[in-house]
Amino acid sequence: MLNQEQNLKRDLGFWPAISLVVGVVIGSGVFVKPGTVLDYVGGNTSMALLAWLLTGLLTLAAGLTIAELCARIPKTGGLYIYLEEVYGRFSGFISGWVQNVIYQPALIGAMGLYFGILVASYFKLGGSWHLYIGMGTVIFLAVVNSLGVKYGGMIQVVTTAAKLIPIVLIAVFGLMYGSGDIFSASTAGGSKEGLGAAMLAAMFAYDGWIASASAAGEMRNPAKILPKAISIGLLVIIVSYLAVNMALIHIMPASQIQALGENAAGTAAGILFGEAGHQLIDIGIIISIFGGLNGKILSYPRISFAMANDRLLPGARFLSCVHAKFGTPVWAIAFQIVLAILFMVLSNPDRLSEIAIFAIFIFYIQAFVAIFLLRKRKPEWIKQKENYRVPFYPVTPILAIIGSVFVVLSMLTHDLEGAVITIIITLAGLPIYWWMNRKQEVSA
Numbered sequence: 001m002l003n004q005e006q007n008l009k010r011d012l013g014f015w016p017a018i019s020l021v022v023g024v025v026i027g028s029g030v031f032v033k034p035g036t037v038l039d040y041v042g043g044n045t046s047m048a049l050l051a052w053l054l055t056g057l058l059t060l061a062a063g064l065t066i067a068e069l070c071a072r073i074p075k076t077g078g079l080y081i082y083l084e085e086v087y088g089r090f091s092g093f094i095s096g097w098v099q100n101v102i103y104q105p106a107l108i109g110a111m112g113l114y115f116g117i118l119v120a121s122y123f124k125l126g127g128s129w130h131l132y133i134g135m136g137t138v139i140f141l142a143v144v145n146s147l148g149v150k151y152g153g154m155i156q157v158v159t160t161a162a163k164l165i166p167i168v169l170i171a172v173f174g175l176m177y178g179s180g181d182i183f184s185a186s187t188a189g190g191s192k193e194g195l196g197a198a199m200l201a202a203m204f205a206y207d208g209w210i211a212s213a214s215a216a217g218e219m220r221n222p223a224k225i226l227p228k229a230i231s232i233g234l235l236v237i238i239v240s241y242l243a244v245n246m247a248l249i250h251i252m253p254a255s256q257i258q259a260l261g262e263n264a265a266g267t268a269a270g271i272l273f274g275e276a277g278h279q280l281i282d283i284g285i286i287i288s289i290f291g292g293l294n295g296k297i298l299s300y301p302r303i304s305f306a307m308a309n310d311r312l313l314p315g316a317r318f319l320s321c322v323h324a325k326f327g328t329p330v331w332a333i334a335f336q337i338v339l340a341i342l343f344m345v346l347s348n349p350d351r352l353s354e355i356a357i358f359a360i361f362i363f364y365i366q367a368f369v370a371i372f373l374l375r376k377r378k379p380e381w382i383k384q385k386e387n388y389r390v391p392f393y394p395v396t397p398i399l400a401i402i403g404s405v406f407v408v409l410s411m412l413t414h415d416l417e418g419a420v421i422t423i424i425i426t427l428a429g430l431p432i433y434w435w436m437n438r439k440q441e442v443s444a
Contacts, residue, residue, distance in 0.1 A: 014225050014228070014229065015157060016156060016157055017225045017226065017229040018228070018229040018232055018233050019156045019157045019160035019161075020156055020229070020295050020298070020299065021209050021229050021230055021232075021233030021234070022160050022233045022236055022237060023156045023157075023159060023160035023163070023291045023292060023294070023295045024208035024209070024292055024295030024296055024299065025205075025206060025207070025208045025209050025233070025234075025237050025292070026160075026163055026164075026167070026237060026240065026288060026291075026292060027111055027114075027163075027208070027288060027289050027291065027292020027293065027295075027296075029202075029204050029205025029206070029207075029353075030167065030205050030240065030241050030244055030245075030265075031262065031264075031265040031285050031288070031289075032114055032261070032262035032349075033201050033202060033204060033205050034048070034244075034245055034248055034257055034264055034265075035257050035258045035259070035260060035261045035262070035264050036198075036201045036261070036350065037051050037052065037198045037201050037202050037245075038254050038257055038258050039258050040193045040194065040195075040197040040198040040201060041194070041195060041198045043254040043255060043258060044254075045181070045182060045183060045184070045249045045254050046183050046184060047195060047198070048198065048245065048249075048254075049182075049183070049242065049245060049246065049249075050195070051195055051198035051199045051201075051202050052202050052241055052242055052245050053238075053242060054195075054199060054403075055199045055202040055203055055205075055206055056206060056234075056237070056238035056241060056242070057238075057399075057403075058199075058399070058400065058403035058404070058407075059203075059206040059207075059209065059234060059237075059238070060234045060235070060238060061396050061397070061399040061400040061403065062209075062364060062368065062400040062403070062404070063209050063210075063230045063231065063233075063234045064230075064231060064390050064391060064396050064400075065367075065368050065371055065390050065396055065397040065400045066079075066082075066210060066230065066364075066367060066368075067226060067227035067230045067231060067388060067390065068227070068371055068374075068388055068389060068390045069082045069367060069370060069371065069374075070226035070227060070230070071224075071226065071227050071387060071388040072374060072378075072381060073085050074226065075306075077096075077302060077303055077305075077306030077307070078210055078299075078302070078303060078306075079095055079096075079099065079210060079303075079360075079363055079364075079367055080092050080095055080096035080099060080303050080306055080307060081306055082367055082370060083095045083363065083366055083367060083370070084096075084310070086370040086373055086374060087366065087370070089310075089312075090433065091366065092310075092312075093307070093312050093429070093433045094363075094426065094429060094433070095363040095366070096303055096306070096307040096312065097307075097426070097429035097432065097433075098359050098360070098362075098363065098422075098425075098426050098429070099300075099303045099359075099360065099363075100303060100304050100307065100313070100335075100336070100339075101339065101425060101429075102355065102356060102359045102422060102425055102426075103356045103359045103360045104296070104300040104301075104303065104336055104339075104340075104356075105336055105339035105340040105342070105343050106340075106343050106347075106352040106353070106355055106356035106359075107207070107208070107296060107300075107352070107353065107356045108138060108293065108296050108297060108300065108336065108337070108340035108343075109138075109340040109341070109342075109343035109344040109347070109349075109352050110204075110343075110349040110350075110352035110353040110356070111289060111292055111293045111296060111349075112134035112135065112137060112138045112293060112340065112344055113130065113131070113134045113344055113348070113349040113352075114134075114262065114289055114349050115133070115134055115137055115286065115289045115290060115293060116129070116130035116131060116132070116133035116134030116135075116137070117130045117134075117262060117349075118262065118266075118282070118285060118286055118289065119133050119286055120133055121263065122282050122283075122286065131344060131345070134344055135341050135344060137290070137293065138293065138297070138337055138340055138341065138344075139337065139341075141155075141290075141293060141294050141297045142297055142333050142334065142337045144294075145294070145297050145298050145301075145328065145333060146323070146326060146328050146330045146333050146334075147326050147328070148326045148327065148328060152294060152297070152298035155291065155294045156291060156294055156295055156298065158291075159287055159288070159290055159291025159294060160291055162284065162287045162288070162291070163284065163287055163288030163291050163292075164240075165284050166265070166269070166281045166284035166285050166288065167240050167243075167244055167288075169269070169272075169273075169281065169284075170244055170247050170248070170265060170268060170269060170272070170281065171240070171243035171244050171246075171247045172243075172247075173247075173272045173273070174244075174246075174247025174248065174250050174251045174268060174272060175243065175246060175247050175250055177251075177272065178247060178249075178250025178251040179250070180249055180250045180251065180252065180253065181249075182246050182249050182250050193414055196406065196407075196409070196410030196413060196414065197410060197413075197414040199406070199407065199410060200354055200357060200358075200407060200410050200411055200414060201354070202241075203357045203361075203407060204353040204354070204356075204357055205241060206237065206241070207356075207357055207360070208292070208295070208296065209230055209233065209234055209237075224388075227388040244265070247268070248264060248265065248268050251268045251271055251272065252264070252267070252268060252271070265281070265285060266278060266281060266282045266285065269281030269282070297333070297336070297337070300336055301329055301332040301333040301335070301336045302329065302332070304319050304329070304332035304335050304336060305319065305320060305329035305332040307319075308320035308332065311436060311439075311440055312433070312436050313432075313436070314432065314435075314436070315331075315335075316436075318331045319331050319332045319335055320332075351415075351418065354411065354414075354415060354418060355415075355418045355421070355422055357407065357411070358407075358408065358411035358415075358418065358419055358422055359422045359426070361404050361407045361408050361411075362408060364400075364404050365401055365404045365405065365408070368397045368400045368401045368404065369397075369401065371390060371393075371397050372394070372397065375393075
């Protein structure tokens with residue numbers, strides 16, 4: 001490995017880490033996906049809430065499992081580094097390749113588009129304004145995070161605190177003053193694609209928690225900070241999501257939530273607080289998405305940096321560069337932003353989010369299995385009380401594996417075309433891997 005990671009500044013402490021988990025995950029999903037989830041279960045509110053709960057429990061099991069990998073391997077690169085350490089160079093490359101060219105830019109692009117749509121709607125701008133606003137915001141945050149991780153961390157702490165305001169207000173006042181039937185309401189409309197598709201849609205709202213692991217090399221004590229940040233952050237998120245969805249159903253009929261789509265939360269705020277309240281909550285939701293987007297741009301390019309540091313990406317010499325003054329991987333950030341903007345131009349946010357989820361869950365399964373392998377290879381870890389260990393082992397990682405397989409199979413059933421495209425792009429990485437290895441052998 002090149003000797004660049006030591007040049008990264010370790011400026012992230014516990015609160016920025018936990019705000020990274022909460023801030024990256026709570027972005028647009030909790031506000032834009034309730035209608036989609038309801039649509040997929042035919043407007044059945046009990047099934048919709050079950051989808052949110054099961055997806056949250058799956059995410060918590062996954063987070064608790066990955067946290068042990070974070071503690072054992074506290075390096076910049078997250079999932080890419082974990083799979084490389086456990087399975088070898090090839091597995092690490094394939095996971096990193098998919099994260100670099102599909103998962104990360106697709107999610108940044110999807111969130112940028114959601115942000116642009118809501119801002120354009122707020123200011124009543126038509127045409128392609130949502131695209132230009134989304135792209136401009138992505139570029140702006142890329143510049144901020146290039147100037148230093150502490151600036152991106154500051155934005156993350158502030159926006160995480162701010163984004164909890166609309167969630168708390170909608171949840172508390174919606175549950176207090178709503179009058180609708182929460183658990184047994186249903187509509188005749190909707191695509192009725194089933195619980196699996198609904199969980200796949202909800203997974204976008206929960207995904208992103210592993211982003212904090214990607215920035216481990218910039219944390220002061222990642223072995224201790226990461227497990228706590230992931231565990232506490234995910235518990236906060238599960239409670240928040242269930243409360244918001246129950247409040248929305250309590251305030252409005254399921255059919256109205258389905259019809260309103262990404263505008264459902266704002267409309268609910270208008271019912272609760274009047275037009276002025278509607279405007280304030282809309283601003284809070286926009287800030288929430290802004291913070292989630294910032295967290296992704298802060299953390300995701302660290303995968304490109306880690307792979308380039310291992311000489312496994314074309315242009316590795318540039319992508320592994322750390323800015324002498326700012327201490328950030330500036331070219332890795334630029335690389336991810338260019339791909340994200342390309343996705344924004346070519347696709348829509350819902351399709352991007354679902355393809356991204358399918359792509360990453362294939363490798364999540366490998367990571368969950370890795371816990372069993374590491375415990376067998378290095379059993380001394382669990383004998384030391386100060387080390388983090390996944391609770392309720394082996395039940396927790398087994399549940400994470402079963403749930404992840406379910407998500408992958410749901411994608412194959414729900415969007416076979418998207419799954420095939422993802423697999424083709426994954427396989428396209430094989431000649432890149434062969435070429436980069438060949439270059440290293442020649443230069444050795």
